[in-house]
Amino acid sequence: MSQKGGKSWPYQEARKILSELEARKETSGTVLFQTGFGPSGLPHIGTFAEVARTSFVRHAFGILSGLPSRIIAFSDDMDGLRKVPLNMPNRQELASHLGKPLSKIPDPFRQAESYSGFMNDKLREFLDRFGFEYEFRSSAKQYSSGAFDEGLMGVLQNYDAIRNLVRPTLRQEKREHWSPFLPLCSQCGRYTTRVVASHPERDSISYICDQGFGQLPASPKTAGVATEVATSAADGASSSVESAPSAAAKARSKQLVEGCGHEEETLVTGGRVKVGWKVDWALRWYTFGIHYEMYGKDLIESARLSGRITRILGRRPPVGFFYEMFLNEKGEKISKSVGKGLTVDTWLDYAPLESLTHYLFLNPRKARRLHYDVIPKETDAYLKDLRGWPKLDEARQLDNAIRFVHRTTVPEPWGGSITFSLVQNLVAAISSDDEELIFNYLQRYEEKVAENPEPVRNLIRGALAYYRDHLARLRKKRLPTREELPAFEHFAASLESTEDFSPEALQSLAFDTTRALGLDQRSFFTSCYEVLLGFQRGPRLGTFVALIGPRKIAARLREAVQKAGEA
Ligand SMILES: [Zn+2]
Numbered sequence: 001m002s003q004k005g006g007k008s009w010p011y012q013e014a015r016k017i018l019s020e021l022e023a024r025k026e027t028s029g030t031v032l033f034q035t036g037f038g039p040s041g042l043p044h045i046g047t048f049a050e051v052a053r054t055s056f057v058r059h060a061f062g063i064l065s066g067l068p069s070r071i072i073a074f075s076d077d078m079d080g081l082r083k084v085p086l087n088m089p090n091r092q093e094l095a096s097h098l099g100k101p102l103s104k105i106p107d108p109f110r111q112a113e114s115y116s117g118f119m120n121d122k123l124r125e126f127l128d129r130f131g132f133e134y135e136f137r138s139s140a141k142q143y144s145s146g147a148f149d150e151g152l153m154g155v156l157q158n159y160d161a162i163r164n165l166v167r168p169t170l171r172q173e174k175r176e177h178w179s180p181f182l183p184l185c186s187q188c189g190r191y192t193t194r195v196v197a198s199h200p201e202r203d204s205i206s207y208i209c210d211q212g213f214g215q216l217p218a219s220p221k222t223a224g225v226a227t228e229v230a231t232s233a234a235d236g237a238s239s240s241v242e243s244a245p246s247a248a249a250k251a252r253s254k255q256l257v258e259g260c261g262h263e264e265e266t267l268v269t270g271g272r273v274k275v276g277w278k279v280d281w282a283l284r285w286y287t288f289g290i291h292y293e294m295y296g297k298d299l300i301e302s303a304r305l306s307g308r309i310t311r312i313l314g315r316r317p318p319v320g321f322f323y324e325m326f327l328n329e330k331g332e333k334i335s336k337s338v339g340k341g342l343t344v345d346t347w348l349d350y351a352p353l354e355s356l357t358h359y360l361f362l363n364p365r366k367a368r369r370l371h372y373d374v375i376p377k378e379t380d381a382y383l384k385d386l387r388g389w390p391k392l393d394e395a396r397q398l399d400n401a402i403r404f405v406h407r408t409t410v411p412e413p414w415g416g417s418i419t420f421s422l423v424q425n426l427v428a429a430i431s432s433d434d435e436e437l438i439f440n441y442l443q444r445y446e447e448k449v450a451e452n453p454e455p456v457r458n459l460i461r462g463a464l465a466y467y468r469d470h471l472a473r474l475r476k477k478r479l480p481t482r483e484e485l486p487a488f489e490h491f492a493a494s495l496e497s498t499e500d501f502s503p504e505a506l507q508s509l510a511f512d513t514t515r516a517l518g519l520d521q522r523s524f525f526t527s528c529y530e531v532l533l534g535f536q537r538g539p540r541l542g543t544f545v546a547l548i549g550p551r552k553i554a555a556r557l558r559e560a561v562q563k564a565g566e567a
Pocket of ligand 1 (some may be wrong): 186259313
């Protein structure tokens with residue numbers, strides 16, 4: 001096996017794919033990565049995260065093997081509409097289409113040929129906008145074109161084996177009637193059906209349209225979830241749930257459609273019948289010969305079961321990889337579908353896209369916060385890596401996030417030592433959101449700003465927006481206490497007389513003050529931040545003083561001391 005490549009997780013994953021190719025005895029062809037999308041809602045930051053991480057593994061695989069590969073973005077647009085998501089226009093009309101395939105429901109926005117057509121367009125726009133390389137596939141088109149027919153007949157040939165495998169994983173009340181097939185009623189066009197007999201000898205099944213379809217009474221989080229419930233957990237718009245239990249219960253009772261009573265025998269091919277979710281996953285893996293797919297930790301059991309179904313059908317399942325759930329602002333786990341606390345656009349309001357991609361490169365097996373408060377730190381982590389990149393040797397570059405964020409064209413580092421947090425503290429210190437003024441300060445402090453001003457300006461704009469939206473209200477400036485006055489006067493005097501304006505020299509002046517007056521260093525620094533910035537913490541004090549200018553800081557301190565004396 002190849003010894004090329006690095007040690008980081010995408011290479012480890014890529015090596016598993018190489019082993020899988022050996023196990024399959026595949027020596028030619030394109031290696032396929034897959035990522036799924038539930039088109040009942042719009043793409044969101046969870047979609048972005050999954051495609052970004054899949055792209056990392058694909059990139060590593062390319063470095064390791066040089067083999068051709070593709071990412072398939074698969075849209076589950078044959079799924080039935082289970083409930084009308086909130087924030088949708090024409091909701092009443094949508095409600096009349098509950099239980100029908102998303103690809104057969106008119107677009108409530110009146111822009112595409114169907115509900116899922118609209119969502120699929122949005123998915124493609126979303127992925128294109130961020131420069132992802134992928135091939136889009138629609139489930140409905142695959143079914144109707146007959147691409148799945150061979151696999152569907154395989155499911156029918158192995159009907160009992162698949163049933164026996166899946167039924168023990170279901171809730172008791174679902175077990176009796178469970179079938180791998182979900183026929184579309186030819187009369188009412190809904191999935192309100194139940195399979196009553198299978199006829200492998202003539203590629204058909206018999207069904208009766210007598211089931212309810214829609215929001216099920218159980219929560220999607222319940223263990224041993226039914227296949228359909230899991231589907232709705234994996235789609236986007238289902239994150240919009242009404243909060244009051246009574247309202248939710250009311251919505252549930254309203255959003256359940258009943259079958260029309262039609263009975264029929266139908267072929268399983270040609271899109272007349274779809275398979276349930278876990279079987280759908282297996283059907284795709286089997287039909288396309290997928291080599292790699294990742295999924296959230298909540299789907300580990302589903303993936304395992306789907307793998308076993310794929311083997312029953314006669315092929316090997318892909319290499320799977322689960323990522324830990326993201327955490328919301330309270331530290332609670334959120335599923336891929338519920339990234340509603342933070343959107344990609346919100347991130348872009350504050351920081352460059354590369355900082356988000358950089359964040360997602362961190363080990364996916366660790367739960368990560370997906371909340372706006374990670375943005376300052378993660379932006380600075382990205383800048384640090386970008387600035388450190390030219391100093392790395394080739395082996396280290398191979399494993400560095402920058403290699404994956406920028407791939408072949410790593411930009412020149414910019415801005416010298418300017419960081420997101422530095423800009424924020426500057427904004428707080430000068431109490432101004434004047435972009436030009438801040439830029440001038442930074443330019444005086446760091447000569448590299450002039451070499452490539454545009455990214456610095458973008459950083460300023462983002463940091464200003466972040467400050468306005470999230471930090472300004474937390475700011476609490478105060479006057480020095482009587483006990484602090486001598487220290488501030490001492491520090492001000494040394495800043496007035498110093499001729500060395502370097503951050504290091506200014507930092508040692510602060511230390512001199514604490515030593516001269518026998519003060520605790522940490523509490524003196526905190527006092528300075530509280531009085532000068534209005535926050536309890538700040539940048540390195542010497543850096544901050546150098547940025548604003550020691551004489552100006554001295555004047556500020558004198559002013560604060562005087563006001564405290566008058567108070
Ligand atoms: Zn019907």
